[in-house]
Amino acid sequence: MNKRDVYLEDKPLQQALEEYLAHLAGVGGLDPGENEIIPVEEAAGRVTAVPVFARSSSPHYHASAMDGVAVCALDTFGASEATPKLLTMDENAVIVDTGDPIPPGCDAVIMIEDVHFIDEKTFEITSGAVPWQHMREIGEDVVATEMIVPANHRLRSFDLGGILAGGVTEIAVHPKPKVGLMPTGTELVQPGAELKPGDIIEYNTRVLGAMVAEWGGSPQRLEITADNYDALKERLQKAVEECDIVLINAGSSAGREDFTAQLIADLGRVLTHGVAIKPGKPVVLGEIQNKPVVGVPGYPVSAVLAADLFVKPVVYAKLGAVPPQREKSEAIVSRKIVSPMGTEEFIRVKLGKVGEKIVCTPISRGAGVIMSMVRADGMLRVSGLSEGYKAGQAVQVELMRPLEEVNETTVIIGSHDIALDVLANHLRKRFPSATLSSAHVGSLGGLNALKRGEAHCAGTHLLDEETGDYNVSYINRFLAGQSVVLVNLVHREQGLIVAPGNPHQIRGVDDLAAKRLNYVNRQRGAGTRILFDYKLKQNGIAPDVIQGYEREEYTHMAVAAAVASGSADAGMGIRAAALALELDFVPVVEERYDLCILGEYFNTPYIQRLLEVMAEPQFQQDVFSLGGYDLRDCGKIMYESRS
């Protein structure tokens, strides 16, 4: 056990990728495999294996390009306003619709608009027709034998039209690479299973499968294999025979039961074990029987990243293509980001357009937090040569949502309240192009974000200990000289979130000290923390008497989760958070939670859409039913200051 190989390589990303692709190319591991012949009408999104040549021309006959009358141009020469010419139907003129063949003897079409009927059979024209006018000649669109699309071309919807127009009904495309997804681990259970401690829901191969399908591959999800070397080896051997590419998830690190690298080495060859990226470091790049085999790390964000960086280029290469680059956008970093030298870090960020600039705010950096991907609008790469960014620095961000969605996002930074989730949901239902993006940095953090121009508004519930009023004195202090509008969202109950049945019989903050209970606090600058400090002071309790005072969480739900898990006996938060996790709640105070809106954005859709939704009875009802909320002032302007 003490001889475990606990260190991985730290190969630079670009080197690892280039070496891997070069090795695979050398052994034929990137070859597309035998062409597949498919009907053209099923070929959208597929990639041509050989060029497609037209079999017939389009049009394949001289056709009328207009609704009108087909004539012989010679018969029309000399016609003018002064000297109109008469033509007779079926004698020297034939009615044609768009697409009709030009009758023999005719070589021009006169538009129906330019024809003046004298009677049923006779009509007058007042200008001559030029030969071939308003006609579509044979081959105008497609000429037989011409190349319609080259090889290695990903077919778009309208390409199918060009190919079918050229008389081709079946084409040769590259086969979709079969990607075997092999979930391994004794701890894995299928989604929907009853969960015991230690069980992990096997969702990575579902995510990987969706990614593979998106790239144009064919995912083959395999059964879960337990951490048994021989069973794993047998399963892997079979997977390599059945598939073109195999991903083993996970066991790719250097732990006791991390067999992946050894398995690949045993059956084939390991090119790289460990890449200098974060998350995603413990990736294994290997090859068995000339086929790419990748050990994908188990943490979900690592898995997504490793697949995106190393498997996507392989799938695309087998389709004769290179992966499309994600759309990028310049953004301004909202706060300092520190990142280790020597490691390329991938930081998930929230994005929003505030004023003229796009602001980028990092979210959780844990490799285990898949929600950091779900919540992200973009990915910020910090090169291994950089130690990070300063607040206010301009960076390039890869977009995970379309830029126009980012541009339609209302950015709220500040205190967290569950009512914001309800607001986000109602907003999107009412305005499908709109998004509410909230980052939780506490009330003071929110006011500071407004000051720096990083948000349209901030959620804030800052109690002025002297006046007993909320927010106004803080705004006058922190946003002096700026025009802001303060609009109430809710009044809400704050109190102590405690275990079900309140086993420690907590009645107030004084019991925390008296009973030496474990507390879980909110972060510095959070209104709830200020409230807690105020209550401590009222009770004459010094903060360092409270066990766990220094343990900080960023949201009400995180505090409730800490209590639910038993790691804390109490934490201050809103009633709705306690109710959501079926915990008990000891009310302490009713407080006011407002939206502090920068005046310059008040009359923009970013804010007016929110106010419209806040006025909806259904929104108010949904918030009310969370418990602990009073919406008597929802949407009401509480204060205005002008610059």
Add this chain to the structure above:
Amino acid sequence: MNKRDVYLEDKPLQQALEEYLAHLAGVGGLDPGENEIIPVEEAAGRVTAVPVFARSSSPHYHASAMDGVAVCALDTFGASEATPKLLTMDENAVIVDTGDPIPPGCDAVIMIEDVHFIDEKTFEITSGAVPWQHMREIGEDVVATEMIVPANHRLRSFDLGGILAGGVTEIAVHPKPKVGLMPTGTELVQPGAELKPGDIIEYNTRVLGAMVAEWGGSPQRLEITADNYDALKERLQKAVEECDIVLINAGSSAGREDFTAQLIADLGRVLTHGVAIKPGKPVVLGEIQNKPVVGVPGYPVSAVLAADLFVKPVVYAKLGAVPPQREKSEAIVSRKIVSPMGTEEFIRVKLGKVGEKIVCTPISRGAGVIMSMVRADGMLRVSGLSEGYKAGQAVQVELMRPLEEVNETTVIIGSHDIALDVLANHLRKRFPSATLSSAHVGSLGGLNALKRGEAHCAGTHLLDEETGDYNVSYINRFLAGQSVVLVNLVHREQGLIVAPGNPHQIRGVDDLAAKRLNYVNRQRGAGTRILFDYKLKQNGIAPDVIQGYEREEYTHMAVAAAVASGSADAGMGIRAAALALELDFVPVVEERYDLCILGEYFNTPYIQRLLEVMAEPQFQQDVFSLGGYDLRDCGKIMYESRS
């Protein structure tokens, strides 16, 4: 017949669309329909109908975040390099792997790297553990009851991970809108059918089907209905019952058998018939039984555009979303574009990055030319308020290929040769990210394009009548002072393309005049035209003696197609074009076809990739086998000039 309603409305695009969506919204025609419950693992790309809330937390137990040793932090206090502490396995320490549950009594994890084993059971630590270090608490990722994604959210691959992590296995999504595609027209035949004059291959509904699928709808292609009013009415009625949206293709104009508008009016309501766009004007926006019914024009480019402009927003609206915007790029217009006032025109363009700017060159503007979509890299909108653009003007172009592909495109503007198609195909096979984009404007046009900095190179075969040499004297005249490299692509036979069997017994250009035959010419500035003029002069023939001298085509294949169709008796062109259409060929001269390369690009991948491909034996073989080519100098530098 003379009472036909030959005029359509000319409603501005924005007005037509807004009125249509407003009307549909009013009658419930944009409602998504009943939710569909589907397994999460099949939900990528689908749109949530209601928000998804977590059922369980993730992790649902306190888990180790590292491979290491779980301890009670209290037991480790005071450990340092000077005063290491000893811990004993299974007594006050337990080995854990990443993801393992933390055993009761433990509240911290020490990384395996920081543990120094003394023997099998005992290890030493040299620093204390902070409570909760290297642990993943319950709910670190997902907290039970929290909203994972809102309603109206299009699910990405990793969203599935967040949802499954939250213990949810099935979700409610909006149903895919069923879009009935109803091909109409007596002239339509299925792809693959034997073609008679007047037959039109029914490919529009295949293209529309692929588009609908791309947007997230479910295409339902119906059988072809002939132009019979009662049959159409019956079919339409049934389609409206079976589908959520119906597209009728075509009959949307005002011709004799254009029944679509009347059919919709008969069964429901026509909102708009005729929109001020080009192509796509004769579109019908209607509603039957509160369902959207659109008459889509028959010309393929019109059909694609009308569907993109009017059907896509409807499909997205039914999915609670707005269509994503196409990525845009600024580009420089390479030549003057004239567009009618009052009509919004959609011009397909070729794009390429030449130097620092992206150059945009319009291609065919015919609504019937689907190949104009296949060949396009982008779409240039010319507003109804504009008369067009001047050469050199900056415009915004909607991209139809990713920008990085455009950036990797070698732009060749100039004379046309079929060998360029072969080159394009081999280039893409060898360099999957590279594209060769050729625009055919004749040899002189190509040199002018180089002069204006709109291309990397030009295909040119300009004969100097005095020296008998090719290209050099023209380069010295048109590109004086510029650094260029002239590289040979092929030597090729030029001659007269004539009908099979050469029925008019043509032996040379003098026969064209003598026998008063119909000629088809190339456009002004084409090397082939210059060659023809030279031959006329040699034979003492005045151009105006040649019938059809003023009829201009832009490519060898178009000339061959004119001969094949019988609309011309002869045209000058290369042997390969004659062979491709199984025509006869009367050789006139062997000429040199070179690539004239701007010196500044010679050492860039744009050109070096081409030269690499030109050196491939397989490329040379493929060109040779087209017939009429000699590759003795392929890739050889024929001339260099320095600035």
